[in-house]
Amino acid sequence: MPLLEVNNLRTYFHTRNGIVRAVDGISFSVDKGKTIGIVGESGSGKSVSCYSLLGLLPMPPGKIESGEAIFDKNTDLLSCGEKVLRTVRGKRIGMIFQDPMTSLNPYMRIADQIIEPLRLHMGMDKRSALEKAIHALDEVGIPEPDNRITMYPHEFSGGMRQRVMIAMALITNPEILIADEPTTALDVTIQKQILDLIKKRQKELGTAVIFITHDLAVISEICEDVNIMYAGRIVEKAGANELFANPRHAYTRSLLKSIPANQTKGEKLYTIPGLPPDTSQIIPGCAFRERNQIGDQNKCLTDSRPEFKEIEPNHWAQDCPGCLS
Amino acid sequence: MIRFIINRLLQGLLVLFALYTITFFLAKAMPGEPFTTEKNISEEAKAYQRALYGLDKSMLEQYVRYPINIITEGSFAVSTSKGRPVRDIIAQSFPNSLILGLSALGIAICIGVPLGVISAMRKNSWVDWGSMSIAMIGICVPAFTVGPLLQIYIAAHLPGLKVAGWGSPIDIILPALTLGLTTAAYLARLTRGGMLEILSQDFIRTARAKGVPSNELITRHALRGGLLPAIAFIGPSFAALISGSFIVETIFQVPGMGQHFVNAVIARDEFLLLGVALFFGFLIVMMNLAADILTGVLDPRVRLESNQK
Numbered sequence: 001m002p003l004l005e006v007n008n009l010r011t012y013f014h015t016r017n018g019i020v021r022a023v024d025g026i027s028f029s030v031d032k033g034k035t036i037g038i039v040g041e042s043g044s045g046k047s048v049s050c051y052s053l054l055g056l057l058p059m060p061p062g063k064i065e066s067g068e069a070i071f072d073k074n075t076d077l078l079s080c081g082e083k084v085l086r087t088v089r090g091k092r093i094g095m096i097f098q099d100p101m102t103s104l105n106p107y108m109r110i111a112d113q114i115i116e117p118l119r120l121h122m123g124m125d126k127r128s129a130l131e132k133a134i135h136a137l138d139e140v141g142i143p144e145p146d147n148r149i150t151m152y153p154h155e156f157s158g159g160m161r162q163r164v165m166i167a168m169a170l171i172t173n174p175e176i177l178i179a180d181e182p183t184t185a186l187d188v189t190i191q192k193q194i195l196d197l198i199k200k201r202q203k204e205l206g207t208a209v210i211f212i213t214h215d216l217a218v219i220s221e222i223c224e225d226v227n228i229m230y231a232g233r234i235v236e237k238a239g240a241n242e243l244f245a246n247p248r249h250a251y252t253r254s255l256l257k258s259i260p261a262n263q264t265k266g267e268k269l270y271t272i273p274g275l276p277p278d279t280s281q282i283i284p285g286c287a288f289r290e291r292n293q294i295g296d297q298n299k300c301l302t303d304s305r306p307e308f309k310e311i312e313p314n315h316w317a318q319d320c321p322g323c324l325s
Numbered sequence: 326m327i328r329f330i331i332n333r334l335l336q337g338l339l340v341l342f343a344l345y346t347i348t349f350f351l352a353k354a355m356p357g358e359p360f361t362t363e364k365n366i367s368e369e370a371k372a373y374q375r376a377l378y379g380l381d382k383s384m385l386e387q388y389v390r391y392p393i394n395i396i397t398e399g400s401f402a403v404s405t406s407k408g409r410p411v412r413d414i415i416a417q418s419f420p421n422s423l424i425l426g427l428s429a430l431g432i433a434i435c436i437g438v439p440l441g442v443i444s445a446m447r448k449n450s451w452v453d454w455g456s457m458s459i460a461m462i463g464i465c466v467p468a469f470t471v472g473p474l475l476q477i478y479i480a481a482h483l484p485g486l487k488v489a490g491w492g493s494p495i496d497i498i499l500p501a502l503t504l505g506l507t508t509a510a511y512l513a514r515l516t517r518g519g520m521l522e523i524l525s526q527d528f529i530r531t532a533r534a535k536g537v538p539s540n541e542l543i544t545r546h547a548l549r550g551g552l553l554p555a556i557a558f559i560g561p562s563f564a565a566l567i568s569g570s571f572i573v574e575t576i577f578q579v580p581g582m583g584q585h586f587v588n589a590v591i592a593r594d595e596f597l598l599l600g601v602a603l604f605f606g607f608l609i610v611m612m613n614l615a616a617d618i619l620t621g622v623l624d625p626r627v628r629l630e631s632n633q634k
Binding site for chain 1: 526546626
């Protein structure tokens with residue numbers, strides 16, 4: 001039994017311009033201590049699906065239409081209510097965000113922010129919590145943590161702030177860490193450090209990680225299982241090695257083809273033409289048909305949405321003849 | 326921090342000097358002169374009066390002499406309409422305005438800030454719509470409407486409350502309400518805006534992801550930043566509240582300082598006018614400084630910048 005099992009999650013936004021189907025029936029599961037990746041373009045629904053799990057979406061306009069997310073065998077995160085959810089958030093599931101510059105409270109000292117989970121969930125007194133917090137900062141590689149902890153976020157660099165975020169998210173030894181594009185806002189050298197840090201802490205604590213990113217290089221570095229998302233649905237899912245060696249869906253293949261490092265020098269870089277479809281319109285067939293250049297556009301389904309099927313052992317993909325050809 | 330305060334005080338001095346210059350020449354530009362009355366007074370008597378108050382000197386000399394007298398003798402000259410030193414007039418009327426202004430500010434903060442916070446927490450609910458509509462009415466309806474309404478509907482029916490007058494402590498209530506409700510309305514709208522801005526920030530989402538319950542989310546994470554616009558407003562508006570309001574003082578017969586702003590102009594009493602204008606200017610400068618210091622206390626980023634300068 002996996003640690004977290006998400007089934008058929010649908011999150012819609014009811015806006016003035018119609019219903020945006022940001023997440024439209026996705027399922028994935030996370031095993032203890034494992035790392036799964038969720039990859040997709042901006043607007044493919046990867047962040048929304050994780051915010052839905054922790055009840056962090058603004059509601060309204062957001063609404064979870066259906067699905068379940070069974071955490072630790074008996075808690076359905078989607079239906080358990082705010083009170084139960086609050087005991088999970090920050091204690092058993094930690095989260096780090098994309099932009100470390102804005103994700104820490106500029107009006108509070110690092111110390112007050114980092115001990116907050118300990119105070120709220122463990123009932124620790126301030127002194128022992130502070131001690132633990134200093135230790136946690138030390139473990140994420142912040143120099144002079146006992147001095148640094150009394151500072152404010154604006155006295156830290158971006159990379160340092162992301163380290164603080166990681167320390168804060170992991171301070172309660174959560175079973176799952178959701179990392180929502182944790183390296184996107186950082187320079188490349190810092191990205192590598194942060195990734196290594198997440199891997200190191202994961203190994204030490206045995207935390208499972210859900211890693212959201214649009215960076216395939218990051219995914220190949222860190223994830224065991226990969227889910228490729230497109231227009232609110234998962235189009236392909238496999239082990240990282242299998243996926244990169246044997247991508248089947250046209251969207252995955254296009255993504256891999258558009259990595260600059262994989263292209264011949266001097267040639268024009270490959271990009272996927274067009275834009276992701278407008279999810280406020282009902283898409284009758286294959287959502288990727290319009291942009292499909294690598295497969296056979298003419299064979300793409302037009303009258304029904306392709307089914308998500310196990311096309312090879314442990315390799316799932318949307319069963320659209322055009323995209324798989 | 327100390328350098329910052331000294332800096333700001335020097336700037337304030339400059340502001341006061343500019344204020345003095347403008348008020349001085351505007352007062353000189355007023356048509357008529359202080360010693361004209363219904364009775365026909367001989368030119369000799371007028372000349373004597375002018376000499377008595379130093380108004381016979383050249384304009385430049387008067388312009389220079391007034392600030393010098395303030396610095397050397399602490400004298401703000403003598404009111405031409407009342408025949409008493411301006412300093413005494415302010416010393417006598419300001420305490421009344423101060424008490425009234427403080428009570429009004431207390432009312433404004435106690436009503437405005439919580440209303441703004443609640444509206445922001447329940448954005449677009451009927452609580453929000455309701456309190457913001459009332460606040461809008463509070464901003465739009467002038468004191469000369471609110472004051473008489475309070476007199477008619479409250480003072481006339483509650484024993485102990487007088488319609489007007491200034492004797493027992495209970496007399497503060499109605500004028501303080503009249504003054505405070507408008508400020509409360511502004512504060513409510515500013516607090517709501519500030520809180521909404523903060524509540525949409527990423528770090529609020531981080532706090533929620535940590536499992537912070539919603540009441541702590543407001544008090545610990547959002548309030549400090551959300552109150553900043555309100556504090557910037559409270560500074561100067563506090564100065565205005567404690568220097569008195571002509572309208573409220575007239576309606577409730579309060580012997581405050583606000584009356585002098587208007588009466589000095591009517592009586593062509595330039596020394597009284599200069600005195601109250603400069604005093605009001607001084608209060609504004611000080612309250613703005615206080616608001617800036619408070620902002621620095623609440624927002625660590627501001628504190629650092631002022632230290633570096």
